[in-house]
Amino acid sequence: MxxxxxxxxxxSEGSDRAVAxxxxxxxxxxAKLNFLYVAxxxxxxxxxxxxxxxxxxxxxxxxxxxxxxxxxxxxxxxxEAFSETGSPAVVILDFAASNDMDLIVMGSRxxxxxKGVLLGSVSQYIVEQSKCPVLVVK
Amino acid sequence: xxNxxxxxxxxxxSEGAERAVAFAVxxxxxxxxxxxxxxxxxxxxxxxxxxxxxxxxxxxxSVGVMEKEALERARKHVPPSVAAEYHRRTGIPADEILRxxxxxxxxxxxxxxxxLxxxKGLLLGSVSQEIVERAEVSxxxxx
Numbered sequence: 001m002x003x004x005x006x007x008x009x010x011x012s013e014g015s016d017r018a019v020a021x022x023x024x025x026x027x028x029x030x031a032k033l034n035f036l037y038v039a040x041x042x043x044x045x046x047x048x049x050x051x052x053x054x055x056x057x058x059x060x061x062x063x064x065x066x067x068x069x070x071x072x073x074x075x076x077x078x079x080e081a082f083s084e085t086g087s088p089a090v091v092i093l094d095f096a097a098s099n100d101m102d103l104i105v106m107g108s109r110x111x112x113x114x115k116g117v118l119l120g121s122v123s124q125y126i127v128e129q130s131k132c133p134v135l136v137v138k
Numbered sequence: 139x140x141n142x143x144x145x146x147x148x149x150x151x152s153e154g155a156e157r158a159v160a161f162a163v164x165x166x167x168x169x170x171x172x173x174x175x176x177x178x179x180x181x182x183x184x185x186x187x188x189x190x191x192x193x194x195x196x197x198x199x200s201v202g203v204m205e206k207e208a209l210e211r212a213r214k215h216v217p218p219s220v221a222a223e224y225h226r227r228t229g230i231p232a233d234e235i236l237r238x239x240x241x242x243x244x245x246x247x248x249x250x251x252x253x254l255x256x257x258k259g260l261l262l263g264s265v266s267q268e269i270v271e272r273a274e275v276s277x278x279x280x281x
Contacts, residue, residue, distance in 0.1 A: 002164065021276065024142070029168040103278075108270075119271050127270060127279055128262055133161055135246075135278040136270055 002029040006101040008036045008092045011065040014107025014120075018137040019069045022105040023077065025135075031102070032078040035069045036095055037062040038088040059083070089125035096132055105135045142169045146244040148176050148235045151208040154250030154263065154280075159215040161280035162248040166220045171245065173222040176238055177208045178231040185228060232268040239275060248278045 007022045009015045019035075026033050039058050066081040073079045084091045096104055109120045119127070119136070127134050147162045149155040159175065166173055179201050184191070191198060209224050216222045227234045239247055249266040262270070262279065270277045 002168070025165075025169075028142075029165075130279075131281060133278055133280050135276060137276045138274055 002031045002102045004034060004099070004101045004103075005029075005031050006034050006036060006092070006096050006099075006104045007069070008038065008088070008104070008106050008122075009065050009069050010037070010088075011061075011068075012107060012109070014109045014137070015065075016107075018105050018107045019072055021135070021137045023073055025103075025105065026077050027074070032080070033073060034080055034082060034099070034101065035066055036082045036084065036092060037066050038091045039083070039085045040088055041085050089122045089129075092122070092126060093129055093131075096130065101132055103133050103135060104130060105137060108136050108138055142171045142245040144174055144242055144244050145171045146174045146176060146235070146239050146242065146247045147212070148178065148231070148247070148249060148265070148269070149208045149212045150177065151204055151211055152250065152252075154252055154266075155208065156211055156215060156250070158248045158250035158280040159212045161278065163216055163220050165246070165248070165278075166222075173216065173220060174225060174238070174242055174244065175209065175212045175216075175222055176225045176227065176235065177205050178227045178229060178234040179205050180228070180230070182228050231265050232272065235265075235269060236272060236274075239273065244275055246276050246278060247273055248280055250280050 005022055005026055007019055009019060022033055039062055041058065062083050066083065070079055070081055082095070084095065104126060106123055106126065108123055123136060127136060145162050145166060147158050149159060162173055165171065182198060182201055205226055227238065247269055249269050251266055252263045266279065270279065
């Protein structure tokens with residue numbers, strides 16, 4: 001039975017569509033939605049070189065994206081927002097494994113637009129490596 | 139998927155395909171969607187037949203056996219409470235699957251993965267990979 005759905009968000013159009021479909025699915029399955037924003041930065045690098053102001057701005061940007069996703073969810077659906085830093089694909093898979101996610105719902109294209117590539121590199125990595133089912137939203 | 143009414147599950151006679159059917163069944167139970175279970179053969183007895191097929195029975199016959207086995211193995215995972223239709227087509231699998239999805243106004247395609255390859259690109263299987271990339275509707279990869 002599907003109890004926990006992981007929805008990685010990055011604020012792109014594709015991620016918005018993924019949120020919408022994940023909500024529909026969570027309603028049907030009475031599952032909990034877990035939104036995850038991954039700031040693509042190396043934590044060590046932040047500590048070493050980045051000023052607090054930059055770190056704050058990055059955190060704020062992530063929170064805006066997570067808030068927007070959370071607000072789309074009807075009140076009868078359980079939901080939670082998570083924020084992490086690191087390499088998105090790796091962090092998403094780690095999160096899914098260590099939190100017992102039953103399904104990952106994500107867009108087919110994230111923010112990084114590479115011409116001629118149909119599936120984003122993060123989505124591609126997750127589709128190939130995930131231990132749980134992955135729904136690629138078009 | 140807002141109004142998920144039809145889920146397409148392409149199958150071959152593999153464990154990955156069985157997992158795809160099982161996952162699609164769990165979605166169908168929650169959403170009330172109808173399953174379209176599809177097997178595509180590269181060729182059959184009619185492929186080269188103008189009057190009489192030159193394909194020996196040893197080959198054309200075994201294609202039919204594989205098709206039957208694939209659909210039978212899928213059927214085992216579908217409880218009576220879930221509505222399912224079984225289909226067969228002949229052609230290039232990815233092309234036929236995507237064409238079928240368009241014809242039937244499929245809301246979601248559920249594909250399996252090999253789950254045994256450790257080489258990059260082989261984890262998914264080439265047909266599943268192509269479906270994920272080319273499909274105009276959402277695709278779920280079952281594990």
